[in-house]
Amino acid sequence: MDGLNIPLSHILLVSSLLFAVGMLGLMMRRNIIFILMSLEVMLNSTALAFVAAGAHWGQPDGQIVFMLILSVAAAEVAVGLGLVLQIQRRFKSLDMDNANRMQG
Amino acid sequence: MRQLIGLIPLIPLLSSVCLMLLGGRLPRLWIGLLGVGSVGLAALLTGLTAVDFLANPEPFQLTLWVWMQVGNFAPGVAFYFDGLTLVMMSVITGVGFLIHLFSTEFMEEDKSYARYFAYLNMFVAAMLILVMADNLLLLYLGWEGVGVCSYLLVGFWYQNSANGQAARKAFIVTRIGDTAMALGLFLLFSELGTLNIQALGVAANETWQVGDKLPLIACLLLLAGAVGKSAQLPLHTWLPDAMAGPTPVSALIHAATMVTAGVYLIARTHELYLLAPIAMIAVALVGLTTSLMAAFTALTQRDIKRILAYSTISQIGYMFLALGVGAWSAGVFHLMTHAFFKALLFLGSGAIIHCLHHEHDIFKMGGLRTRMPVTFWSFMIGSAALAALPMTSGFFSKDQILLQAYQVDDIGPWLWLGGLLGALLTAIYSFRLVFVVFFGKANTEPDRDTGWRMALPLSLLCALALFGGWIMLPVAEVFPVASGLHPAHWVEYVSIAVPVVGVVIAYLVFYSGQLRVDGLLNRPSMQSLQRFWHSGWGLDALYDRLFVRPYYALAALFKGEPVDAVYGLIVAINQTLNGWLAEGQSGQMRRYLISMVFGLIVVLAIMLGAF
Numbered sequence: 187m188d189g190l191n192i193p194l195s196h197i198l199l200v201s202s203l204l205f206a207v208g209m210l211g212l213m214m215r216r217n218i219i220f221i222l223m224s225l226e227v228m229l230n231s232t233a234l235a236f237v238a239a240g241a242h243w244g245q246p247d248g249q250i251v252f253m254l255i256l257s258v259a260a261a262e263v264a265v266g267l268g269l270v271l272q273i274q275r276r277f278k279s280l281d282m283d284n285a286n287r288m289q290g
Numbered sequence: 291m292r293q294l295i296g297l298i299p300l301i302p303l304l305s306s307v308c309l310m311l312l313g314g315r316l317p318r319l320w321i322g323l324l325g326v327g328s329v330g331l332a333a334l335l336t337g338l339t340a341v342d343f344l345a346n347p348e349p350f351q352l353t354l355w356v357w358m359q360v361g362n363f364a365p366g367v368a369f370y371f372d373g374l375t376l377v378m379m380s381v382i383t384g385v386g387f388l389i390h391l392f393s394t395e396f397m398e399e400d401k402s403y404a405r406y407f408a409y410l411n412m413f414v415a416a417m418l419i420l421v422m423a424d425n426l427l428l429l430y431l432g433w434e435g436v437g438v439c440s441y442l443l444v445g446f447w448y449q450n451s452a453n454g455q456a457a458r459k460a461f462i463v464t465r466i467g468d469t470a471m472a473l474g475l476f477l478l479f480s481e482l483g484t485l486n487i488q489a490l491g492v493a494a495n496e497t498w499q500v501g502d503k504l505p506l507i508a509c510l511l512l513l514a515g516a517v518g519k520s521a522q523l524p525l526h527t528w529l530p531d532a533m534a535g536p537t538p539v540s541a542l543i544h545a546a547t548m549v550t551a552g553v554y555l556i557a558r559t560h561e562l563y564l565l566a567p568i569a570m571i572a573v574a575l576v577g578l579t580t581s582l583m584a585a586f587t588a589l590t591q592r593d594i595k596r597i598l599a600y601s602t603i604s605q606i607g608y609m610f611l612a613l614g615v616g617a618w619s620a621g622v623f624h625l626m627t628h629a630f631f632k633a634l635l636f637l638g639s640g641a642i643i644h645c646l647h648h649e650h651d652i653f654k655m656g657g658l659r660t661r662m663p664v665t666f667w668s669f670m671i672g673s674a675a676l677a678a679l680p681m682t683s684g685f686f687s688k689d690q691i692l693l694q695a696y697q698v699d700d701i702g703p704w705l706w707l708g709g710l711l712g713a714l715l716t717a718i719y720s721f722r723l724v725f726v727v728f729f730g731k732a733n734t735e736p737d738r739d740t741g742w743r744m745a746l747p748l749s750l751l752c753a754l755a756l757f758g759g760w761i762m763l764p765v766a767e768v769f770p771v772a773s774g775l776h777p778a779h780w781v782e783y784v785s786i787a788v789p790v791v792g793v794v795i796a797y798l799v800f801y802s803g804q805l806r807v808d809g810l811l812n813r814p815s816m817q818s819l820q821r822f823w824h825s826g827w828g829l830d831a832l833y834d835r836l837f838v839r840p841y842y843a844l845a846a847l848f849k850g851e852p853v854d855a856v857y858g859l860i861v862a863i864n865q866t867l868n869g870w871l872a873e874g875q876s877g878q879m880r881r882y883l884i885s886m887v888f889g890l891i892v893v894l895a896i897m898l899g900a901f
Contacts, residue, residue, distance in 0.1 A: 213884050286877030 197238035204231030218273060218280045222266045229259045292342065295369055296354055298335050298379065299418035302328045306411035313404025322394040325407030329390045329414055333383035340376055347373065347764055351424055365485055370424030373764035377622060378421035378554055381629045385546045386414050388747035392637050393538040395743035396644055406446065410542070413439035417547050421554060426475050426485040429555070433519065436548045437464055443543060444535040456534040463528040467518015474511030477504070491561035498565050509562055509569035513576070516552030520606045523580040527830050529603055533595040537640030540595060545602050545636050546629035553609040553625050557618050560769060574614025578708045581607025583827055585715035589722070590824040593650045594639045597723055601676065602632055604712060608691055611709060615702070617694035618769035624687035630758045631675035631684055634751035638668040641744050642727065645736040652723060657732030664740055666728050668748040673724050675755040677717035677789045686759035688713060692785045696777045706781070710788050717792025725800040
């Protein structure tokens with residue numbers, strides 16, 4: 187751990203930026219693949235925050251939660267890709283705005 | 291023989307059902323045979339029963355089955371047969387048969403020949419049930435049955451909407467009386483526990499004293515029913531309009547039988563009325579005022595059938611007068627003779643209308659004496675009987691009524707005088723009709739004369755109208771005996787003389803023209819009086835203002851469903867709110883996300899104490 191002494195606040199800043207990038211992607215992107223990727227970025231940004239916090243306080247909890255997030259992300263991708271396939275089949279496009287049957 | 295009276299209403303009923311189901315497919319001859327034959331058969335059976343009954347005049351009862359059983363209320367489909375029933379059944383089947391026969395020629399060219407006879411047969415069946423019923427509930431069934439048939443037949447030519455209007459009016463106006471009558475039945479049942487007519491008489495005499503309130507109320511309610519059905523004041527307005535139906539229908543339903551059902555009802559329940567002297571006076575007064583009102587109106591009418599309709603109202607008024615003064619058998623006697631001569635007059639007018647291209651206005655007729663001799667003599671005899679000229683049938687019955695009315699305490703002479711005035715007017719208007727239609731110069735040429743199917747019923751009814759007065763009614767057992775007292779001879783002489791005077795006046799005014807009334811009639815006051823009488827004393831217009839128009843206004847108001855509008859408002863508010871909320875659910879995933887993020891930011895800001 188010596189020699190690589192990056193302050194926690196920097197890491198948290200990176201993590202927040204990543205989170206904001208992911209969220210912006212989520213809100214701006216219309217392609218569903220990119221939406222999934224943005225989600226992935228957001229998950230990883232939180233994971234980074236956990237790992238950094240765990241390293242800072244010398245606790246294993248951060249890494250455990252990181253493992254948990256990894257598995258959640260894997261599950262999410264599995265379900266999400268299935269949905270992507272279905273949406274592609276039904277709407278013949280990957281544009282999220284076309285999948286708006288549930289209105290009103 | 292006595293077991294067979296159940297068949298008498300059944301035969302016309304079966305024939306009616308046959309005609310309804312198969313009518314369109316049968317040839318005309320068969321329809322005529324079925325329609326006339328069934329009533330003829332009923333008449334024959336009635337005749338046989340009459341022979342049997344007169345040999346051994348013992349009233350009897352025939353229970354066919356129990357209609358329904360609810361607790362101790364078990365009205366049967368049961369017939370009661372006594373002298374009164376016999377008289378009514380003879381009139382219904384006998385006169386009914388002649389009118390059916392007449393109809394075969396009158397309706398010959400009508401497209402709905404089978405429908406006509408189906409209705410007419412159903413009417414005969416219902417009317418027979420009405421007069422044969424041994425309890426008031428079965429009587430009420432017949433009562434409503436004849437009402438329905440009347441409705442169907444008045445509106446027979448329904449393609450003309452005025453006829454439908456007249457039919458509805460007839461149905462609705464009588465329904466007002468029927469409702470009161472139903473209330474009367476409820477009252478009688480709840481107080482006396484039975485609706486059997488004979489048992490009612492016994493129970494009423496045991497439970498109530500003369501002059502009690504309950505029999506008075508019950509009798510007035512029954513009177514209201516009778517007033518509706520028999521077209522008496524104030525519910526008489528439907529009858530003149532009911533003339534929209536075919537003329538034989540007017541003869542059968544609106545002159546001879548159905549409209550006299552009210553008279554029958556009161557005569558049948560006379561034991562109740564004897565307990566309520568005030569109700570009897572009410573009956574007499576209703577009868578007298580109606581009879582005068584209708585007689586004045588008949589004087590001013592121009593439509594031949596309307597004259598006869600008002601005359602019918604007036605004559606039924608006489609019957610009510612008779613019932614009200616306790617002259618039960620005289621009332622029923624007048625019912626019978628009236629059935630003869632009024633059916634005769636209506637059929638005669640039907641013959642005229644048939645042969646004169648459906649002309650109704652008497653002033654467009656004239657001079658028909660030589661062209662339609664059978665009809666002329668029918669009208670002469672019918673009018674003589676209607677005017678109660680001596681030795682005709684109407685004379686015997688009307689004379690009895692007037693003499694018995696005279697003997698009532700206190701108001702008797704006044705009733706008598708009113709009746710005399712009515713008799714005078716009757717003589718004038720009936721012979722006005724004869725002189726205008728059959729004498730003078732011809733205004734319309736008949737295109738044919740009556741065939742035998744019209745002439746035969748007319749001749750037979752002529753004989754009945756002339757000699758029907760000698761029939762002795764077998765009702766001595768049914769009604770209490772009238773007092774044997776006889777008024778002074780001059781009363782009788784005056785009663786006989788008045789109709790003759792009326793005929794002479796009609797002769798002078800409408801035939802020889804020696805008595806000139808034009809000057810008198812053309813005065814403005816007389817003109818307006820005449821218009822007033824012509825309109826039936828303004829009652830139609832009054833009812834129109836009082837009931838019909840407010841009802842229509844109310845209906846128009848409720849057509850928009852104002853009560854529903856309140857609930858409609860609640861629905862509208864909910865729908866608006868729903869619309870607003872539904873706006874948010876656009877189905878656009880990204881929009882949801884954006885709103886979630888903004889919400890998150892706001893919540894975070896609050897939690898971090900930014901606000």
